[in-house]
Amino acid sequence: MRLSAVVGLGTVFLATLAMAQGGKDQRRSGYQDMSPALQRMQDDDTANPAMLYVQAGEALWKQKAGASNKACVDCHDAGSMKGVAARYPAIPSGADKPVDLEGRINLCRTGQQKAAPFDAESEELLDLAAYVARQSRGMPIAPADDPRLASFRAHGEQLFKERQGQLNLSCANCHDDNAGKKLGGATIPQAHPTGYPIYRLEWQALGSLKRRLRNCLIGLRAEPYDYSSPEYVDLELYLMDRARGMTIDAPAVRP
């Protein structure tokens, strides 16, 4: 625990150093690996299909729900979610385990609104996540400064480096060791979670980081973790730390 905290600090230092040295940072987001046409689609709010979900999310933000008959906006001003998506996953007050952004939204839903939680990957949950994430667009990824996260993040790193599935590959085999090369027709990205939720052309829909990770696991012929399982949160903690300082481009478009 202690050691991972120190390692975590080391990462912060290295990332800062890399940025200070300018140009030495070899990290690339999925956005930078996309064609100029797709980049334009993402940048233009009238062409980015994810913006429809952001609009629906804005409407939901104002809509009263649940037994307490409150809307999100009754507790949080419009626009008050700036920086939140750049910082998650985090440990909610009174809890001892981290939740991702969708998990946090559902905590407000059940705890504050006294309503049933949204299902994983449901349209409503994605709409709200897109609306919240959009407010961090352009901000640097800045993981929560909480030493209790270190052991969860270390578990995420272990999962990232562990071979699994019938094809016996780790995430690192592709995203650390072979990023930039072609897997069939696809350029392997470095797997930085800068843009979630994303509108993926292959899905013809908005999807969460979990859905993206499930796709990779299924590709490895590994048993995908359950949507509710902590492995995704731990992986996301590691990915966010690995992408520390990179720019949020949510809600992004991906091929």
Add this chain to the structure above:
Amino acid sequence: MRHAFVLAALLALSSVAASAQDSLRSYVIVGDAIPDSLTGTPGDVARGRAIVANRSVGLCLLCHRAPIPEERFQGDLAPDLAGTGARWSEGQLRLRLVDASRLNSDTIMPPYYRLDRLQRVAGNFAGKPILTASQIEDVVAYLASLK
């Protein structure tokens, strides 16, 4: 060198007996090769080509290029398969397919005919090798024909 491989093969054969590997045909590694066909019969070149070309059966083109011009979008994580038959014997190709990790423990080439030392294999693939023994022989025949 050769001794080490034979020893490794013997160790493997003895540990195999008690594991999931049981349902696979046994084989003997000599040097860096499995000289004998897994099925006792030679494979079929055309069937092998179709397996290599198929992205959900062989998966080879995800990582490798091969002289299969009608298949666009070939990967570049691994050596081009053109000319493999001139570089390797059938026995060498067979071991590379069956379990390339015996030659390079860090390899990303999947173990096409191995069931042990795998984690969290999806239910629909559990207990099955990526290719069957006769599919391995077909692919070996095709690769050997690439001269």
